[in-house]
Amino acid sequence: MSPDAEFRGRLALVTGAARGIGAAVTRALVARGARVVATDRDVQGLDRLAADHPERLTARPLDVTDPAAVEALVADVERTIGPLDVAVNVAGILRSSPVTALRDEDWAATFAVNTDGVLHVSRAAARRMVERGTGSIVTVASNAAGIPRTGMAAYAASKAAAVMFTKCLGLEVAAWGVRCNTVSPGSTDTDMQRALWAEAGRTDLDAAARQVIEGDLATHRTGIPLGRIAAPDDVAEAVLFLASDRARHITLHDLYVDGGATLRA
Template identity: 60%
Template structure:
């Protein structure tokens, strides 16, 4: 993990970042990366114990800590009231949010026409409405200050159909387009909104689709029976690969980039 900063400096020093889904996987990697690059991070997750463990691990690190603070907070992004309270508390303790990263997500697999109402509603409540809830609380204040960056971590499945992933893909597509529309509306206010679309990444969610601990060859070589492309780079992504892309888009180095969708999938989507 390139926690020291891809550009070799504390490019988020003095800034506040609010990250959802930060208890594990990509969200944890994003929170760690932004913190290592100088940000004060409010790391949230529906699993409060998981995100608290991340904070404890950072506090116990032998390395000299970066200048920012790292706060772990439990949060279900599907609950608009909880999001409102969490953002208000973060602003009261650390100051205005400069960077919002939406990572929280849940997965449901199965045939498209067999998804039950409860599963469909839950996937959209977290993956789509969760993004809406956080952006609604944070984007207007960013606009009022004339600056800010929002990055939504969606999925390559939002732009490439997947067998057995209709609910997940549709919810991520909704989050993607919402983020782009928000970016268009807020562009003149100095708020940039972008999307990172990971492909297969070594996370607990990805491993839940495997039969063992090793990367299935069908992930790397493709699966014609499921209309899935191979990964041209021949490797599955590490969460840090995605975190580095998020950090770039959130930084001033991407100051002229908004409403874009960056695929981090080893070339699998051919985009």
């Protein structure tokens, strides 16, 4: 099968699709033949994405923190477009702060998107995939889920919870042929990464990227052995592999895509 037909005839749902990794996953799925329902709270970003792929992409606004809205969207998609073969959880937020200054509302908001949102979407998709005896769910987490990071306790904890939730779900639905995996990126050139640098007062983006690559003893970070910041497409390729039949015997797996930054801690 040619690469551009790998997902032909399949329907995928992608959250957080308006930009960054979500947009890269959406574009890659479309390029390989899938029909994609792209969701996000950023309506303008969705519209721009849909304009580039009018034939195989349906843009639908969605707040993943609202379980009723998620259930309604998935039900409507299955009724009006078709059965979901793939669901990809990308929607996420980052509220950085030392724990001693962390606001309750920032902790709650982080978990509402990064963990509760994964529950809402995965649960709605898995219910229907189990009935059909097939399906693949991929959650984009973070390498911060597996190694402590200063100033990122809420983000790291929420992503760690999302990883373990996805593994537990995968164990429960494996008997019905539904696979559940996670992809854990490291530093990736996205709006979120650049906002984190700006928040830290790093106005020279090239210098900020070099510091990440070289490591920072003050924040207890090793560098990136491969010597580069990831591009969103690097993460998308890992997502598509796990979603595809090439990974048909892989489930409960957490694939790190971080250039070796965590030394696979």
